[in-house]
Amino acid sequence: QAIAADPQLVFLDEPTDGLDPLARDEVLTLIRQVSEEYGIHVMISSHLLEEVEQICDNIVILNAGKLVAAGQLDKLTGESTGLEIELIAIDDYPNSIEDVQMALQNAGIKVLHEPDSTILRIPDGSPELLPDLIRDAVADSGARLKRLEHRRRSLEDIILDVPS
Known part of the structure; x- marks a missing residue:
């Protein structure tokens, strides 16, 4: 429903919270497809860092409301x-x-x-x-x-x- 209006940006808060592993993988694949195939930017808020590493190209890390790190994932991880x-x-x-x-x-x-x-x-x-x-x-x-x-x-x- 969120992408029906063809937005440029979609915000997702903990998109895989409470999902079983199969549903989790489907959601992660869908997020990647929305970004790659439709050119829609997807911003994710998540504590599941391994998932973030799987699907995100750019990262912003906040700690107590302060910016800790920001940039392209491959440059941050080195x-x-x-x-x-x-x-x-x-x-x-x-x-x-x-x-x-x-x-x-x-x-x-x-x-x-x-x-x-x-x-x-x-x-x-x-x-x-x-x-x-x-x-x-x-x-x-x-x-x-x-x-x-x-x-x-x-x-x-x-x-x-x-x-x-």
């Missing part, structure tokens, strides 16, 4: 801050995640790993051979690779960096 490797441990290889960590560290790679986590983080500044080292370490460990991606600062990181 360049890669390293790699994130998510692994799946296999029952036959219970120490496989630690084995991957150890193999990478033995190759001179700085690896951050929280106990009981399936995610390994590698800060920027690692060698160009890193993809080969990761491939070999995972294959040798018996673990399965679920996800490997460049990590960028998230909106949550930006907000947490703001002094109280």
Whole structure:
């Protein structure tokens, strides 16, 4: 109904609040379509930062009514801050995640790993051979690779960096 009059701008307050995951995804897709296909600007107020990162191009962050950050999402989140490797441990290889960590560290790679986590983080500044080292370490460990991606600062990181 809000777009029936062909507006230039639509305001949405917490558009996915209370929705189940399937309905949430449909609403997010619809918001993106309205913007891309009809050229309607959509302004969203939301506390769900992951959703904001999925669908927004420009961001304004307010804290206690004061502007904290504003700009294009990719400029606010910046360049890669390293790699994130998510692994799946296999029952036959219970120490496989630690084995991957150890193999990478033995190759001179700085690896951050929280106990009981399936995610390994590698800060920027690692060698160009890193993809080969990761491939070999995972294959040798018996673990399965679920996800490997460049990590960028998230909106949550930006907000947490703001002094109280």
